[in-house]
Amino acid sequence: MSSAYSFDAIVVGAGPAGSSAALTMARAGLKVALVERGTFPGEKNMFGGVLHRLPSLEEVFPDFWERAPLERHIVKKGVTFMTGDSTFSTTIEAGNFDRPPYNGYTIFRPRFDRWLAEEAVKAGATLITRATVDELVIRNGQVAGVTILDRRGELTAPVVVAADGVLSFTAKKAGLRQPTFDPGQMAVGVKALIDMPREMIDDRFGLVRDQGFANEFVGGTGGVRGGGFLYTNYDSLSIGLVFHLGSLRTSGKTPYDLLNAFMEQPQVDKMIRGGRLQEYSAHVIPEGGYAMIPELVGDGIIVAGDAAALCNATGLNLEGINLASHSGVLAGKAVIAAHQAGDFSRRGLQVYRQLMDDSYVIKDLKLYRKAPHMLHNDRIYNEYPELVCGMMEYIYRIDGAPKENLSKLFLKTAREKVGLKNLAADAFSAWRAL
Amino acid sequence: MNIDEIFDFTSFTIDREPHIVLDPQVCVNCDNRGCTNSCPARCYTWSEEEKKMTFVHDGCLECGTCYVVCHRNAFTRWRYPRGGFGVAYRMT
Ligand SMILES: Cc1cc2nc3c(=O)[nH]c(=O)nc-3n(C[C@H](O)[C@H](O)[C@H](O)COP(=O)(O)OP(=O)(O)OC[C@H]3O[C@@H](n4cnc5c(N)ncnc54)[C@H](O)[C@@H]3O)c2cc1C
Ligand code: SF4
Ligand code: SF4
Numbered sequence: 001m002s003s004a005y006s007f008d009a010i011v012v013g014a015g016p017a018g019s020s021a022a023l024t025m026a027r028a029g030l031k032v033a034l035v036e037r038g039t040f041p042g043e044k045n046m047f048g049g050v051l052h053r054l055p056s057l058e059e060v061f062p063d064f065w066e067r068a069p070l071e072r073h074i075v076k077k078g079v080t081f082m083t084g085d086s087t088f089s090t091t092i093e094a095g096n097f098d099r100p101p102y103n104g105y106t107i108f109r110p111r112f113d114r115w116l117a118e119e120a121v122k123a124g125a126t127l128i129t130r131a132t133v134d135e136l137v138i139r140n141g142q143v144a145g146v147t148i149l150d151r152r153g154e155l156t157a158p159v160v161v162a163a164d165g166v167l168s169f170t171a172k173k174a175g176l177r178q179p180t181f182d183p184g185q186m187a188v189g190v191k192a193l194i195d196m197p198r199e200m201i202d203d204r205f206g207l208v209r210d211q212g213f214a215n216e217f218v219g220g221t222g223g224v225r226g227g228g229f230l231y232t233n234y235d236s237l238s239i240g241l242v243f244h245l246g247s248l249r250t251s252g253k254t255p256y257d258l259l260n261a262f263m264e265q266p267q268v269d270k271m272i273r274g275g276r277l278q279e280y281s282a283h284v285i286p287e288g289g290y291a292m293i294p295e296l297v298g299d300g301i302i303v304a305g306d307a308a309a310l311c312n313a314t315g316l317n318l319e320g321i322n323l324a325s326h327s328g329v330l331a332g333k334a335v336i337a338a339h340q341a342g343d344f345s346r347r348g349l350q351v352y353r354q355l356m357d358d359s360y361v362i363k364d365l366k367l368y369r370k371a372p373h374m375l376h377n378d379r380i381y382n383e384y385p386e387l388v389c390g391m392m393e394y395i396y397r398i399d400g401a402p403k404e405n406l407s408k409l410f411l412k413t414a415r416e417k418v419g420l421k422n423l424a425a426d427a428f429s430a431w432r433a434l
Numbered sequence: 435m436n437i438d439e440i441f442d443f444t445s446f447t448i449d450r451e452p453h454i455v456l457d458p459q460v461c462v463n464c465d466n467r468g469c470t471n472s473c474p475a476r477c478y479t480w481s482e483e484e485k486k487m488t489f490v491h492d493g494c495l496e497c498g499t500c501y502v503v504c505h506r507n508a509f510t511r512w513r514y515p516r517g518g519f520g521v522a523y524r525m526t
Contacts, residue, residue, distance in 0.1 A: 037518075044521065046526040111525075129518075130517035132513070148517070149516050149517065166498060167498045167501060169513065181502045183502050188472070188474065192435060193526050236525070238526075245499065245502050245503055248471070248503075249468030249471075250468065255474040256435065256437040256474060256476070259435065277443050278443065279523065279525055279526050280435060280440065281523055282497040284498040284499055284502060
């Protein structure tokens, strides 16, 4: 590469954050490089499986939902409390969820990310794949480009958007993120993709047309803090577990053994029986919430998406793609404004910070800032599933003995399993967190 | 699912040049070795008899777990593979 490779902006990483940023800037006529280490965008990316609504992209493409490669739309959402051999589940199915604009879809990242990057290319961005960004080019104390591993020369631009995901070496090299991570703020997800005929999925989960089901699990992680998920695609199931790394590290247990045990749990086994393992994947998740957000701008650089720890994990939902894509659009807008003003310094890029503070991304993360703390309560993963399953089992068991008064029964079970003081404390912190 | 058969269900374009390089001396004195159980692809194996850590990068899912859990920074290199190499997901 020679200095001919100069752009108005360089985006590192063609995930949802990077492609949304590139798309926004390219539409405004900027000359943008979108740099991705995979052979195609999405090749390296996995996630649980539910794409929530993307208001920012719906603005960019009003017909977004018609164009994007989506799987089933979620009409049914469930939560399952789980112990070794029993489960208690609740589901909500709403007519509203079955009509456009749909509330969420299952997707595959290798398809979705590739499609979104191609849309950025259609808008005029230059996609450079098989290119792992190595170092930042610094000129006059300001980020001015990047180098690519194993390739000579550099790409230059007055501003770089770091959208390289949770470990963001780009943000690290610019001194914007902490040099090491706290395992207490991180989780890892492992996932098995299970092939299954479409009719079997429809019958088993009570779905018609392209309806989908998304279920979260509390318990079932062998005592390690975390949770499980099962989502329906057209003709496959996404099933997996998410573990807090602080807890996993000291547990001595392995993610794959726990995933196997989860899939063999009798009620889960019934859901996936007859399917065939198609792919296994894993990835870390920034779960520290608001407290984990790094500096969002530096001289000549902006951080977006997981690179900025923009993930909202409340326990019942994991939102990441929508936040990534929204922050990408705002990063793009900030770069456009910086080009108009001709100022790429930290001050010139500060408009990103303002746009973010006014957006639902930062507002939601602030609102849920206590959720990560609440999720670090071991009782959620052991005692509560036991409590709920134990109570429901008791209520439904008919063995000739007279039933106790329900609230009495609850208190009795709670006293045994959790302890009343803990119950009160947990209820209070849950209420404050949510 | 048997993790030893990871190449049967997940695709890789293996690079000769490892993207993660470990200083195994650091691991000898590690009091926790959280990497051995936390790695979702079982890339780390500690042999108690030989007091030796073995790291194999071939089936690495590039998930980042070891980078986060290692509290002694045992890595002389931790980066992503060169462009086009490493794990290749098709559907997930
Ligand atoms: C197990 C799991 C379950 C999840 N479930 C959900 C869910 O159900 N719903 C939801 O909305 N979110 C979910 N998330 C979160 C979501 O996946 C992320 O928030 C989202 O992918 C962030 O997008 P991003 O573009 O910021 O980063 P990424 O998607 O991580 O994209 C970063 C891109 O940068 C590339 N890259 C990295 N380094 C370099 C480099 N040096 N040079 C070139 N390219 C580079 C990568 O290859 C990648 O393509 C989940 C995450 C996990 C791990
Ligand atoms: S945690 Fe780090 S130092 Fe300890 S054994 Fe693992 S890689 Fe080595
Ligand atoms: S990145 Fe993930 S899969 Fe690769 S060695 Fe580290 S923990 Fe294992």
